[in-house]
Amino acid sequence: MALTVVPAVGPVLERVLDDTFPLWHEGLTREKYGRYWAAQLKTPWSAAHLDRVALQDGPHTVSSAKRYDLAFLIDGRIRRVLGIGAVFTAPAYRGRGAATELLTRLMERAEAEGYEFAALFSAIAPAFYEQLDFVPVPLTERRLEVDQKGGGPPAVLVRSGDDRDLPAIAEMSAARAAGARLSVARGEDYIKFGVARQRLLAGLGPPGLREVEFLVTEEGHQAVAYLLCVAHLGRWTIEDAGDRDPSGARLGAMLQVMLSRHPGEAVPEIRGWFPHGLIPPQVRVASATPTREVLMIRPLKDRMLPLPPLSAEEVTFWHGDRF
Ligand SMILES: CC(C)(COP(=O)(O)OP(=O)(O)OC[C@H]1O[C@@H](n2cnc3c(N)ncnc32)[C@H](O)[C@@H]1OP(=O)(O)O)[C@@H](O)C(=O)NCCC(=O)NCCS
Structure with missing residues (x-):
């Protein structure tokens, strides 16, 4: 079956929320966890800058992630950044390249749309994202x-x-x-x-x-x-x-x-x-x-974009900016 990336809405969204709830409920009930996501999408900013996508294998939801359309100021220039959050593969499908496939497709699409960087927060050992050319930003x-x-x-x-x-x-x-x-x-x-x-x-x-x-x-x-x-x-x-x-x-x-x-x-x-x-x-x-969660970033459009080693003193990134 061919893999496709689809918007996580309707029954696909419910599946994704069911799957991710045990890990990321933050003290909410399952019903409130769904309402939390729906309400976030209703703010003026998120209506145009936040969504969730899923990697489907036919009827099966294999992986999912949140996408944020962000702007970073890097060395004095505004850069459009694809923020990736809540990367998740259903346990039955893990270890078969699904998350790698989803991330690769999201980055390819973002590059075509003019994004210059991709960034994410890694809660796991960074090796997985380093394989995808992400480098850590110290915070x-x-x-x-x-x-x-x-x-x-x-x-x-x-x-x-x-x-x-x-x-x-x-x-x-x-x-x-x-x-x-x-x-x-x-x-x-x-x-x-x-x-x-x-x-x-x-x-x-x-x-x-x-x-x-x-x-x-x-x-x-x-x-x-x-x-x-x-x-x-x-x-x-x-x-x-x-x-x-x-x-x-x-x-x-x-x-x-x-x-x-x-x-x-x-x-x-x-x-x-x-x-x-x-x-x-x-x-x-x-x-x-x-910080426990590690901010990681990579250029998309032009692999030569300068991202010189940064020290934590050179970065302003509030906890509330996490995605
Ligand atoms: C991390 C996760 C998304 C990977 O999904 P996947 O579809 O299995 O990923 P891939 O098959 O593309 O790549 C597998 C690689 O992920 C890496 N990986 C998976 N879980 C990991 C973990 N907890 N810590 C570090 N690396 C991990 C390993 O390098 C693994 O390679 P291996 O199978 O050779 O050991 C999946 O394990 C998951 O949903 N975990 C729970 C949610 C989570 O922690 N998300 C990440 C938030 S930053």
């Missing part, structure tokens, strides 16, 4: 300790973020990205998708399992710092953050305000993929380690 996860001394929270105005803050947030992202050799080029819709995705996961999960805080600090009616944080099992993950102040002092103050709202509770472990140079003065880096 650092930092654990932060926030100075809470000095009596009482700092006097900064912190409120919930919303759509009117998106232009200022996009501007802060762009300013930070300009100093990096590799970063995600993030428009307003993309940033909104990042917030929506976290809120959907928290909202569909059991009450209290995940809590999302999307906060901004305002000055003159404009957001000058922001923070997207997910609290989960005693850990805060900073999914995304920014500060107009290059020192990150407002961001540090926001963390102090957040902690002051939970007096008497055990201090959470705070982690984030903080870019080099954005460590607020109120914060001590308790540890810095390579």
Whole structure:
């Protein structure tokens, strides 16, 4: 039977969701896992930039993956990047080249459509993706300790973020990205998708399992710092953050305000993929380690495209940018 790549919709999607649910349910029920995917597709960004495809052998769904249409800023140029996520082969079909076939076809198609790079996050030993010419991009996860001394929270105005803050947030992202050799080029819709995705996961999960805080600090009616944080099992993950102040002092103050709202509770472990140079003065880096999931990238169109070795300090990539 000839293999074909088809959009994962209808019964094919249900099959893919049934197969991947045990691995990637993130605390959701099977029904909510399906709703989580459907709801993600309804945001303005994902409607045009995200889908799921399956490799079919006749009626049988063999492998599947998510496709993201991303833009990275690499050495000062915007590059269109095929983001590949959730690569999965049904257990009965493993070890026969199905995932390799699906990835190869997706990359061939992307190349024909003008994409310049493909990227993915590997949760498995990187050898599999290295065979397909992907190379790792180093990313650092930092654990932060926030100075809470000095009596009482700092006097900064912190409120919930919303759509009117998106232009200022996009501007802060762009300013930070300009100093990096590799970063995600993030428009307003993309940033909104990042917030929506976290809120959907928290909202569909059991009450209290995940809590999302999307906060901004305002000055003159404009957001000058922001923070997207997910609290989960005693850990805060900073999914995304920014500060107009290059020192990150407002961001540090926001963390102090957040902690002051939970007096008497055990201090959470705070982690984030903080870019080099954005460590607020109120914060001590308790540890810095390579991220568990490894970002890997390869050129598509022109194998000679420059992707010089990058150091983690040269990359700005937030946990919330994972795909
Ligand atoms: C990883 C996965 C997609 C590979 O699918 P597949 O169709 O069997 O892949 P292929 O037949 O094209 O290639 C097989 C190769 O994958 C690699 N591989 C499979 N599982 C792996 C793992 N857990 N760690 C490292 N490499 C792995 C091996 O190199 C294997 O080669 P081998 O069969 O000679 O040992 C499949 O095992 C799977 O769905 N696993 C569960 C989901 C998952 O972990 N996805 C990857 C997320 S990054």
